[in-house]
Amino acid sequence: MTWTLWEVSVCILVIMALMFQAAIVCFATMVTFVCLRPFSNDLYQKQLTRILSYWSQNLIGLIQMTAPSKMVFYFDKSCPPSTHIVNSTTTDQQQKNHQYSPTGDLNFPDRTIVISNHQIYADWIYVWFIAYLAKAHGSLKIMLKNELKYTPFFGLGMQLFDFIFMKRRLADDKDTIIQNLERSKTGGKPMWLVLFPEGTVISKEMRTRSQAYAVKNGMNDNLYTLLPRSTGLKLCTATLENTVEWMYDLTIGYSGIQAGQIPEDALRLKHIFTGCGPQEIHVHIRRYHVSELALDDDAAFSKWVMDRWVEKDKRMEQFYEEGRFTSFDHNDNPGDGCASPLLGGGHTYTVPIRLRHPLKESLDLWLYMVPYIPVLYLFYSLVSYLLILYNYH
Numbered sequence: 001m002t003w004t005l006w007e008v009s010v011c012i013l014v015i016m017a018l019m020f021q022a023a024i025v026c027f028a029t030m031v032t033f034v035c036l037r038p039f040s041n042d043l044y045q046k047q048l049t050r051i052l053s054y055w056s057q058n059l060i061g062l063i064q065m066t067a068p069s070k071m072v073f074y075f076d077k078s079c080p081p082s083t084h085i086v087n088s089t090t091t092d093q094q095q096k097n098h099q100y101s102p103t104g105d106l107n108f109p110d111r112t113i114v115i116s117n118h119q120i121y122a123d124w125i126y127v128w129f130i131a132y133l134a135k136a137h138g139s140l141k142i143m144l145k146n147e148l149k150y151t152p153f154f155g156l157g158m159q160l161f162d163f164i165f166m167k168r169r170l171a172d173d174k175d176t177i178i179q180n181l182e183r184s185k186t187g188g189k190p191m192w193l194v195l196f197p198e199g200t201v202i203s204k205e206m207r208t209r210s211q212a213y214a215v216k217n218g219m220n221d222n223l224y225t226l227l228p229r230s231t232g233l234k235l236c237t238a239t240l241e242n243t244v245e246w247m248y249d250l251t252i253g254y255s256g257i258q259a260g261q262i263p264e265d266a267l268r269l270k271h272i273f274t275g276c277g278p279q280e281i282h283v284h285i286r287r288y289h290v291s292e293l294a295l296d297d298d299a300a301f302s303k304w305v306m307d308r309w310v311e312k313d314k315r316m317e318q319f320y321e322e323g324r325f326t327s328f329d330h331n332d333n334p335g336d337g338c339a340s341p342l343l344g345g346g347h348t349y350t351v352p353i354r355l356r357h358p359l360k361e362s363l364d365l366w367l368y369m370v371p372y373i374p375v376l377y378l379f380y381s382l383v384s385y386l387l388i389l390y391n392y393h
Contacts, residue, residue, distance in 0.1 A: 199228075
């Protein structure tokens with residue numbers, strides 16, 4: 001893999017910008033903790049949500065500038081148009097003419113579990129944009145590898161926002177997961193728990209491991225996804241069962257990727273931030289009622305998850321053949337009276353990846369920091385004074 005001077009320069013600037021933002025967010029979060037947490041946990045949690053939403057708006061704005069693209073939604077019939085559909089001022093005629101609205105809203109629940117296939121490391125950025133459309137971008141809770149906890153600034157920030165870090169051994173992770181999710185249930189605060197049951201992105205090494213696991217267990221390996229793990233998902237779902245009604249199942253495909261390609265090789269973060277990102281991100285959405293899942297039967301739940309990934313693999317096969325998904329599942333009959341819940345009489349609904357109010361939302365984080373400037377100055381003065389005393393003695 002070779003890097004051009006342009007790619008190196010842009011990546012350095014992007015990393016510096018993100019690191020600076022992360023440092024600002026960490027400082028704001030720690031000051032908020034000291035000032036609010038001892039007196040009102042509810043107010044503290046609300047401020048955390050606000051800070052996270054402001055930071056993610058900057059991330060979406062960065063994608064808008066460096067990798068302008070569109071997100072194409074396909075809603076399964078399990079998502080009724082009356083409650084879970086994109087709302088927009090775009091007219092049917094504008095959609096037919098490909099005149100897309102710069103705004104769009106998804107009417108998703110405040111608390112939900114979101115699962116998805118894992119194509120590239122940037123998947124979480126695009127899932128965050130989906131949360132932004134649902135006005136839940138300040139409520140994401142992501143499950144991550146434990147090693148990411150030690151990433152400068154970002155690791156501290158993710159810990160302050162109570163993300164879940166896992167060692168990938170249930171014996172080590174079980175108590176951590178349960179305690180974290182139990183905290184999220186207090187007060188019924190909004191939360192989107194995002195999981196990638198495959199555990200990692202597709203690579204040659206992981207493809208080989210997936211094939212070996214399939215052979216060992218007498219299963220067929222998937223072609224375009226990795227075989228998923230169900231234990232962590234089951235634990236999370238069982239813990240949240242009484243506070244989360246729906247599980248949303250996303251299947252994500254990227255334009256420009258060909259069947260047989262390793263998606264991460266073609267769409268690394270350096271490609272996205274240097275203007276070579278995907279033109280379109282296709283997202284098939286299906287939902288399941290949590291109460292209908294076999295949470296009391298390990299084998300049945302594991303089979304259910306495996307079956308969902310077989311369906312995903314078929315969807316991805318169709319995507320690579322046709323460049324799109326359909327709104328109907330493979331086992332659905334479009335003539336069975338269940339109309340497609342897509343806008344525009346069956347037309348695919350497309351939303352540009354951009355902020356609703358780019359200038360305002362890009363400045364929100366920095367304007368939020370203005371009251372912290374005196375605190376920062378006092379902190380600096382105190383440290384300087386202590387250093388002077390130390391040197392004097």
